Amino acid sequence: MKKIKKLLTLGLAWIIAITLMLSGCGGRSKETASSANEEIKLKWVMSGSGEQSDSQTVWEKFNEKLKTYEGMKNVSVEFKIIPFSDYTQKFLLMQTSREHFDIAQTYQLNEIKEIRNETFMELGDLIDKNAPEIKKDLPSFLMKFGQVNGKQYLIPNYQMLPSLWNLWLPKKMVDKYSDISKIRETVKNPKSNTELYDVMETYFKAAKAGGELGMGFNPNCAGLLFTERLFDGAYGQYSSRFVVKIGDETHKIVEVHKTDEIRQLYAKMADWYQKDYIRKDVLSANLNDGKAREGGYLAYMNQANYGVEVINENGMDMYVVYANPSPFVPSVNVAGGNGISVNCEHPDKAIKLLELMNTEKGKDLYNLLVYGIEGTHFEKAGDDKIKLINNAGESSGSSYGLAKWIVGNTKYAYLLKSQPDDYKDMVFNKLNQGETTKYSEFIGFSADLSKYEAKLSQIDAVAKEFHNPLSYGALGDWEKRYEEMVQKINACQADEICAELQKQVDDFIKSK
Amino acid sequence: MKKSKKKFTVGQIILNALFVLVCLTYIVPFILLLSISFSSEGAIKEYGYTLIPKAFSIEAYKQIFNNPQMLINAYITTIIYSIGGTLIFLFITSLTAYPLSRRNYKLRNFTTWYLFITTLFGGGLVPTYLINTNLLHLDNTIWIYILPGMVSAWTVIIIRTFYQGIPESLVDAAKLDGASEFRIYFQIMLPLSVPVLASFGFMTLVGKWNDWNTSLIYITDTRLFSLQFLLQKVLREAEILNKMAEQGLSTYDIPTETMRYAMAIAVAGPMLFIFPFFQKYFSKGIMIGSIKG
């Protein structure tokens, strides 16, 4: 009895306290709507390196300049730069505590989730009425990245979309034990995956016989070469993905780890591991230590600019082979985009600001925000090129610098001295909208699998547990483990999810 | 008659030898840490970890100390809230523990339960953040480091156990003299629990000194960053930039291995010098004096 009384008193006190607290939790004070000639302040949240030493100076200049643009006379912007490493968590806390913002950049956020949670407002009409240049300047396929169910919520940041993964091979080794043109030819036009494995295997075998195996093949990201380019991701980006085979007209959805191609990858890697073509400590080692060095890898995946064929790295000449027959724009834009909060009270001004960041007419303003003040943080070094001075840069110790692909349309960003002159041509003309560029069927598609969220997380967990060791070939008795993996995935209702996803995909394809 | 303490008996030699062996397992990794922190990144890549740096370099330290003003602020902030916070913590926690140790305290059971439940359940980050920020407005103030951690139920319960070990006769004697509970606490309990408070004090101090999570969540004013956070920031930023480079979004490749080690040394250093200061509170004989007196 006494205990119950104690619990009751405790509970009562608690209820009183919560009521008090709720009234206190009214959140931060919202700004009231302002009249036409009043100062309008927009708050823009984005990730970067936090506030830098010259940030305030640059932003002051930015706001000064902003006023000179049409319709922006009484607008100023307050920037909140959250360090990359903290963005996801801090954004969540911002929302929970009702901290106000007008514009937010979505890199590292789950965009689809945010849109479904009604974080951002619909932009369609806003763009048409207030910022029509956006639609003219950004390609229509790009705009799709910011859409859910056909409605526009984000202005995607335009930057390089196809991956730049290349196969890197030491020139000396290839010339000795293989034939680079044959490799290039096979990678570009493989009759089947087997052919691709074979040409690599011949190379390794010869090198082993010659006693120069070194660290062999680096299986990290090997999937990019052998399997990734065969699939179009309909849901999920990496581990538990549901994909369609590129070229499959029926758009049949299958869980990626159950495909024949993945199975073959596991078999081949296990085989290569046995034959010593893959280093024994592959599971735990830091795999970057074998790149471009004597006695290092015979072949590994790495990034390189498109169209490059030979690179000199660390004093070694490396052949570079683009890992895809032709550039492919995937269904997800990693850089995310900018969206306007549903609580924004001046969305017309906000969308105008975004227009300036993404179109030609705001080019100078955009570069000011990205690089800083001309003369103080950079100097012109050519037609479209600049040189950074006075410790300008993107890290927290620099004087000033934001990531251009966070702020807006990188097509209008000045090139840095270190970038090749034809960089923009490569990115925008050859890759993003090249002659041979292929596009994912699922751009603009967002599956609604919220019913299966728990199951999908479980599949993710299974995939992470098995996929890595299997794809490194380091799991002895791989077949048994593979069966185990498939079993576990099936236990998470993978088939049901496939069926549901198939339905949604079919609807989407039809509506296109 | 004064007994001479024999330091060199067989037993003592074995004991010391044992400890020396055990301590080696701690020292060797530590030397490794030092060595790596003073190596160049290239040497680490080439030769891996070695006990003596193959290529001496203070680059890692230069990188983490690259903003002296911020660092000084962080040191000052951290020193203030660590020491202040620990003192407040010790005071409040032992104060809360004392009533629990008195056997005839009516609310004893209730309070123990009350405290104990908090060690089992917690609301998590979101409600804690809401309360600390929206209700109490502790964000971006130095109090965020001090107030939320003011009482630890676990510590209270253990200190209570200590107090229970103090003979009731002491308390009774004081009461006969007409002492109030306040006086008993301040003049008897507190002095007697110095070794215990010193040990918890040190652990709390270390905890606060190492804390970087609080800064991460609640602080945006650069003058109020904790030391560990500032150093971690550099590292986390480097990691993210490297990750972004992999995604093709950035071209930075910042060396991170040696930096981590330099950070560990930079943070650990002061604490190791402070510990001996606490150790002098671990002395026998306080008990005896009070009973005999």
Added chain:
Amino acid sequence: MSKIDVQHINKATKIKRRNDTTNFQLFLLGLPGMVAVFIFHYLPMFGIIIAFKKFNPNKGLFGSQWNGFDNFEFFFTTPDAVRIIRNTVLYSIDYLFLEMVFSVLVAILFYNLISRMALKVYNTIMILPTFVSMVLIAYIVYAMLNPAMGILNRYLGMIGLPNDVDWYSTPAAWPWILTVMKIWNVVGMGAIIYYAALMGIDESLFEAARVDGANKYQQMWYIALPHLAAIIAIQLILGFGSIFNGDFGLHYQLTRDVGTLYPTTDIINTYTFRGLKDGNMSVSAAVGLVQSVLGVIMVLGVNLIVKKISPENSMF
């Protein structure tokens, strides 16, 4: 009424009044702490409801939709549920007991060191791991266990044992490795509390025992150890409350998250961390709640056991 009765009543009233004053004074003493605990620990507890909601940060805690027990699905229906629960519990019990045994042992050994200087040096050295994050410790362990260049394998080779074991593919070795690393990590700090407690022993007790002919071991066993009994009991009981919470840092960093080791190293926290993308708040809250509830049951159980053995040491 007789004079004696009146005297008794007066005395009883006086005692009661004194008790009331005492109780009130004690209450005041404890008040600041209780209020602090209320604000910082009880108030946030309402956040537990996240476990039963589909958390939408824009709608906040109270506006988000209820979704019953959906969030618990992740934890209970996973094919690995048995494995992770088993691992978590076994490791926790293992750490709890061994940590205690070694901390007490080290504290008693410290106590017997005559040279104060040596004591200071040893103790300072042994707390070094507290300042080194688990990430670094994992690197150092890797330097030792690394199949290619690892120090351990090299030495094994030197004394003739097989020297090419890939430790990171040998799940069976890891319960040992993790246990050793955990103890190594905590024993320095852990011993401090017990050592401080030993300071409270009346030295004359040892004198008396010596006169009676007891040797060092007996002195420690019959005097020092019982003195620590109360604290040991409390630590055990409190420790059992966290049986279902594992040491995430240790299990995640040390194993370098290598999948082959999961069968013997995966615990609830590492599994949840891996499986939840975007830090799904609702599901992690649900998992946390399950861990807490199970912890309560554990503690009540252990407290009952301790009560049977030595009632004065139980919590309640």
